[in-house]
Amino acid sequence: MEEQPRLSRLRTLARATPLARLRRSRPPRSSWPWRVGTPVVVLLCGGLFIVSAHNSHGTDLRPGRYTDLASLVQGESDQYDALKQRVAQLNDDVQRLTNSVNDSDVRRFQRKIEKLKDPAGLVAHTGPGVTVTLADAPADVQNGSDVDPNRLVVHQQDIQAVVNAMWVGGATAVTINGQRVVSTTGIKCEGNAVQLQGVPYSQPYVISAVGDQGSILSAIDRDDYLGYYRDDAANPLIQVGWDVQTEDSLTAPAYDGLLDLNYAKPLTS
Numbered sequence: 001m002e003e004q005p006r007l008s009r010l011r012t013l014a015r016a017t018p019l020a021r022l023r024r025s026r027p028p029r030s031s032w033p034w035r036v037g038t039p040v041v042v043l044l045c046g047g048l049f050i051v052s053a054h055n056s057h058g059t060d061l062r063p064g065r066y067t068d069l070a071s072l073v074q075g076e077s078d079q080y081d082a083l084k085q086r087v088a089q090l091n092d093d094v095q096r097l098t099n100s101v102n103d104s105d106v107r108r109f110q111r112k113i114e115k116l117k118d119p120a121g122l123v124a125h126t127g128p129g130v131t132v133t134l135a136d137a138p139a140d141v142q143n144g145s146d147v148d149p150n151r152l153v154v155h156q157q158d159i160q161a162v163v164n165a166m167w168v169g170g171a172t173a174v175t176i177n178g179q180r181v182v183s184t185t186g187i188k189c190e191g192n193a194v195q196l197q198g199v200p201y202s203q204p205y206v207i208s209a210v211g212d213q214g215s216i217l218s219a220i221d222r223d224d225y226l227g228y229y230r231d232d233a234a235n236p237l238i239q240v241g242w243d244v245q246t247e248d249s250l251t252a253p254a255y256d257g258l259l260d261l262n263y264a265k266p267l268t269s
Contacts, residue, residue, distance in 0.1 A: 168223075
C-alpha cells in the first residue's frame with residue numbers, strides 16, 4: 001500500500017521528464033564559424049583600408065570631385081563674363097542718363113571725370129612697348145631636379161616685380177594676360193594659378209607695357225629681384241621661363257571691371 005503513491009509519483013515524473021531531458025540534452029550550437037570568420041573579416045577590412053590609403057596618396061578616391069573641376073571653373077568663368085557684360089551695360093546706362101541731365105554742376109563733374117579716366121586705366125593705350133613672358137620650369141626639369149620646388153614655378157611676387165619695374169621705366173599702361181592693370185588690381189597666387197581681379201589665370205604669364213622701350217628695358221635690367229629671377233632662368237637645374245620682346249605696337253585695353261571699393265569697417269561697441 002505504501003508503494004502506490006510512490007509509483008504514481010514516478011509515473012507522473014516519467015511523463016514530465018522526456019521534454020525537459022530533450023531540452024537539456026540538445027547539443028549546443030557550434031560557434032567555431034564565428035570565432036574564425038570574425039577575425040578574418042577584420043583583417044580583410046584592415047587590408048582594404050591600407051591599400052586605399054596607399055593608392056590615394058592623401059587624395060579622395062572618389063574622382064567625381066576632380067573630373068568635374070574643369071567644368072566648375074568654366075562655369076564660374078562664364079558667370080563672371082556675364083556679370084561683367086551686365087556691369088558694362090549698366091555703366092553705359094548711367095553715362096547716358098548723366099549726359100541727358102542739363103545741369104552745370106553735373107557737367108563740371110563730368111569734365112573732372114573725363115580727365116581722371118586716363119590715369120585710372122579707363123582709356124585704352126596703343127603704342128610701342130615691351131613684353132615679358134614668365135613661365136614655370138619645363139615638366140622634365142621639375143621631375144628630375146633636386147632644387148627647392150618653389151624655385152621652379154612662377155610666383156605672384158615675380159609678376160609684381162616685372163610690373164613694378166615697368167612702372168618705374170615710365171610705362172603708360174600695363175597688362176597681364178591681356179587684362180589692364182589698375183591701382184586696385186590684386187595679384188594673388190591661388191594653387192597653381194594666379195588670380196587677377198578674382199579671375200584665375202594659368203602660366204605662362206604675358207606682361208606687356210606701353211611706353212618708351214629703352215626706359216622700360218633699362219628699369220627691368222636694374223631691378224635686383226629680376227636679376228635673381230634671370231639667374232634662375234639661366235640655371236639648367238631650374239630653367240624658369242624668361243623672355244623679353246620689344247613690340248612696335250601694343251594695345252592695352254581699357255579696364256572694364258568693377259570700380260567699387262570693398263573695405264573693412266571697425267565694429268561699433
